[in-house]
Amino acid sequence: MKRVAILGSTGSIGQNTLEVLALHPDRFEVFALGAKQRDDLLLEQCLRFQPRYAMLSDAAAAARLRAALQACGSSTEVMQGDAAHTQLAAAAETDIVMAAIVGAAGLASSLAAAHAGKRVLLANKESLVVAGDLFMQAMRQGGGELIPIDSEHSAILQSLPDDRAHWADTVRDMTLTASGGPFRQLDPAALHDITPDQACAHPNWSMGRKISVDSATMMNKALEVIEAHHLFGMPAEKIRVLIHPQSIVHSMVGYRDGSVVAQLGAPDMRTPIAYGLAYPQRMASGASWLDLARIGRLDFEQPDPQRFPGLGLAYAALSMPVGACAVLNAANEQAVSAFLQGRIRFTEIYRVNAETLQDVDVGRVHGLDDLFDLDARARARAQFHIDALVA
Ligand code: NAD
Ligand code: MG
Numbered sequence: 567m568k569r570v571a572i573l574g575s576t577g578s579i580g581q582n583t584l585e586v587l588a589l590h591p592d593r594f595e596v597f598a599l600g601a602k603q604r605d606d607l608l609l610e611q612c613l614r615f616q617p618r619y620a621m622l623s624d625a626a627a628a629a630r631l632r633a634a635l636q637a638c639g640s641s642t643e644v645m646q647g648d649a650a651h652t653q654l655a656a657a658a659e660t661d662i663v664m665a666a667i668v669g670a671a672g673l674a675s676s677l678a679a680a681h682a683g684k685r686v687l688l689a690n691k692e693s694l695v696v697a698g699d700l701f702m703q704a705m706r707q708g709g710g711e712l713i714p715i716d717s718e719h720s721a722i723l724q725s726l727p728d729d730r731a732h733w734a735d736t737v738r739d740m741t742l743t744a745s746g747g748p749f750r751q752l753d754p755a756a757l758h759d760i761t762p763d764q765a766c767a768h769p770n771w772s773m774g775r776k777i778s779v780d781s782a783t784m785m786n787k788a789l790e791v792i793e794a795h796h797l798f799g800m801p802a803e804k805i806r807v808l809i810h811p812q813s814i815v816h817s818m819v820g821y822r823d824g825s826v827v828a829q830l831g832a833p834d835m836r837t838p839i840a841y842g843l844a845y846p847q848r849m850a851s852g853a854s855w856l857d858l859a860r861i862g863r864l865d866f867e868q869p870d871p872q873r874f875p876g877l878g879l880a881y882a883a884l885s886m887p888v889g890a891c892a893v894l895n896a897a898n899e900q901a902v903s904a905f906l907q908g909r910i911r912f913t914e915i916y917r918v919n920a921e922t923l924q925d926v927d928v929g930r931v932h933g934l935d936d937l938f939d940l941d942a943r944a945r946a947r948a949q950f951h952i953d954a955l956v957a
Contacts, residue, residue: 569597570843571654573675574666576601576608578774579689579715582835583664584611586843586851594662594843598654602667605631612642618659619643621650651675656682662843664715665690668776669899670892670941673697677934680704680712687842689715691793692899696892697937698796712797713842718742718790719797720838721816721829726798728846733798738820740800742790743810744869745770747782750811754873760912762905770813770833779902783915784869788880789898792891795884802884807877809867814856832856875916879923889928889940896944897922904952914955922948 570587574580580601587594596615601608603624609631612620620635620642622628628646635642645654648671655663656678663679664687665672672690677697679686681704688694693701705712714720722740726733748767749757766778773781780786791805816838818828831837832854840851869877883890901918904910910918926944931937 567595568593568661568843569595569659570662570664571598571600571657571660572596572664572666573600573651573655573672574664574668574689575599575611576604577666577668578772579666579835579839580664583666583687583839583843584615586836586840587615589850589852590843593849597660598657600651600654603627605634609634612640613638616640617642619645619650619654621645621647621654623648623651648674652678655679655684660684662687664839664842665693666715668692668774670696670895673701677701677704680710681708683708683710685711685713685842685845687713687715687839691716691789692895694793694796695789695895696941697934698792698891699888700934700937702796711845713845714793714797715835715838715842716790716793717833717835717838718817719794720841722794722798722819724829724841725817725819725827736821737800737804738822739804739806740794740798741806741808741818741820741826742787742794743808743813743815743817743866744784744787745781745813746809746811746867746869747784749782749873750809757873757913758911762908765905765912769811771835775906776899776902779905779915780898782912783876784874785876785879785898785902785915785919787869787874788877789895791877791880792884802881807869809869811865812861812863814858814861814864830856876919879916879919883923886923887928887931889931889937890923892931892937892940893926893928893944894919894923896941897948900945900948900952904956910952910955917955918948918951921951 596617598619599617600621605627632644652675655675662685665676666689673693676693765782813833820826834853836851836853883894897919901915
């Protein structure tokens, strides 16, 4: 029996993880569930999966959950505050941590799991974007296993040889596929008037609002280029992006001999989640079978840099001093949030990101405190650009 802690259990990845775990009660035990504030949904999850601990960042929501669980006679213990996530990620009883909090807010807990030598199922790509070197170092020192949950990176892991020692000599490049989001073919002039609900209506995937906006701008793919760079130790110039609107080929690895190995599947996050949980074995995920005859064709095209200028920011940030990726991530989180609140336009997300990346002096990044300081400075600078657009 492996004990699993899910950080971000009320989100899209968190809920999908519970669906996969529900298929395998003989192999996994839900040890801890955590989220920010949705006590109603967390209550349902606690009653169904009976974790030892439940945690909420928000104090009032945690108090409501505690009272509701007591009223139901549940033995789940409720913890409150961000420190609870970090504590349970590193707890001796935890075997596997699903890091599925959205944004840089997930860094402290995923890093704690890395230091503690856990199997870390990393959905929170922002951890690697903000603190790639530190995070990879923490994984090495902790001695645990890092398994990406992002479908592209799971596909790459599945397409690589088991022996890491051979990656550098044999791999020629990696290609991340991208659906192109909901606006792949929209008249670029119309991008100006896109609403948050339009941006969140992804053609192939149902996801949280932040990553849905990132998919529409292709900033998601920018973050994924940085993620792949750290996960697989690949230089940026060997990481390519290809638009593939059907989201069936999840990514591919090109080899020196001309072979290209890819992983295919229906667009369903339960597949990479099950792969991460069962690794190196395979187990049922509940995802539907891929029916290529019904799909009929698979299309590919180069991303248009005019339509998706955000993608270039990943390569720019990777060529800058360490810390630039943290600046880009912070700017993007602020800009997406301002867009979702109706404060700035869809096309202004790129402007805020590009200007903040250019403005903020990264300085020297020695450790986590420097990164948190940089993150705060970048957010303040992004906010300055947002306020200027709103004024
Ligand atoms: P979501 O918005 O649906 O859920 C986010 C979860 O994080 C919620 O449970 C929320 O309560 C929790 N959370 C947010 N802020 C928190 C905080 N400060 N402290 C504690 N908990 C907090 O997001 P999602 O779509 O599930 O995405 C989660 C992560 O997985 C993101 O990093 C995203 O990029 C990545 N990811 C998601 C998908 C997908 O299909 N949804 C695919 C690949 C990668
Ligand atoms: Mg992805």
